[in-house]
Amino acid sequence: MSNEKISLYFSEGSSDKEYHAELVAKDDGYVVNFRYGRRGSTLTAGTKTAAPLPLAKAKALYDKIVKEKTSKGYSTGEAGKAYQHTELESRVSGLLPQLLNPVTEEEMLRLLANDAYALQEKLDGKRGMLRRSTAGVEGVNRKGLIIALPQAVVADAEQLAPGCVIDGELIGEVFFAFDLLELDGVDWRAESYFKRSVALKRALQVAKLAGQPKAALREVPVYLERHKRPAYEVIQGARREGVVFKLLAAPYTVGRPASGGSQLKYKFVESATARVKAKNGTKRSVALELKDAKGTWVGVGNVTIPANYSIPEAGSLVEIKYLYAYVGGSLYQPQYLGVRDDQEESACTFAQLKFKAESSEEDEA
16 A cells, blocks of 8 residues: 555634644554644644554554544645535546637637627636535536535535536635536536526526625626627736636537637736646745656746745646746746646646747847
8 A cells, every 4th residue: 555645724713724644654564644733834743653553553543633633624725724525535527627728819809809709707716617416516626536625615506406517616615607517417518608608697596696795606707799898808907817718609518629619718817837846945935847848847947835835745736827938948926826736747838838028139229
């Protein structure tokens, strides 16, 4: 059996704590070690086993510790809020999302003027789906694996009729819904996006969630025709993440097309998924790396980890916001956004980057 480890967080009022447990092989048995303390401070370390134990006993002790902490409100989410806990977590759900390709500013302006496309705000959260069945509510990440959801989201989603699957994005303790895949057990993927958006609004209205600003399950507004440009200007003026254009007549197509597609995104800020190369000694920063066109990992600079986040381990995938990238890959003014446990290393490529245009001699004059 391979080693196990888990990082748990708790944030409520003035409390902001973290707890780390690990089950590791030692000598002829296994030990259970732990670290805990206030987030961002030096953690207290110790062990629950004075001597190595047989695997079964050590695993039972490890599981008991995790259960005790989660029952007290600790969760694997770095926000440290109350999440549902499910034995199904990380199992394959059978669901996969439709993924979007980016467009240039020129293409974005054409889509903005094209009434065949709707506009929605692109949110800066974790992509996922929500499934309400007769057995309850479960979350699904972009890999199609079942994940835990905040209890507030679960409580609101339980107001939906069973047999409902919604696509959206999770930000903190709120799930923002932007598409409907199934309703009352009927598959809606072959229907047009326009019909799906109307059905989603209706489903939230029936559940008495539509228009509720404090609901944990909310609809992302859809803008059509003459309402698109004013909405775009508001979103851009507020320096938000970006916008998404959806072809009103298109069905829901799982996966990402090689190019183009019926759903396209345009970002106002740049972000990229990178791999942590290493921790930078005792500093609250890590070195980052991306794959070049040859598949070789190349360093792209460092990023400081804010005090309200734990420092990610080497090999972790993280999301970074930045102003632009220099030729060669180094990121200018990078900002840490958190761990991306819903991504694969194949996403960590130079193809994500927006490079700073090199100045010509005429530009310098």
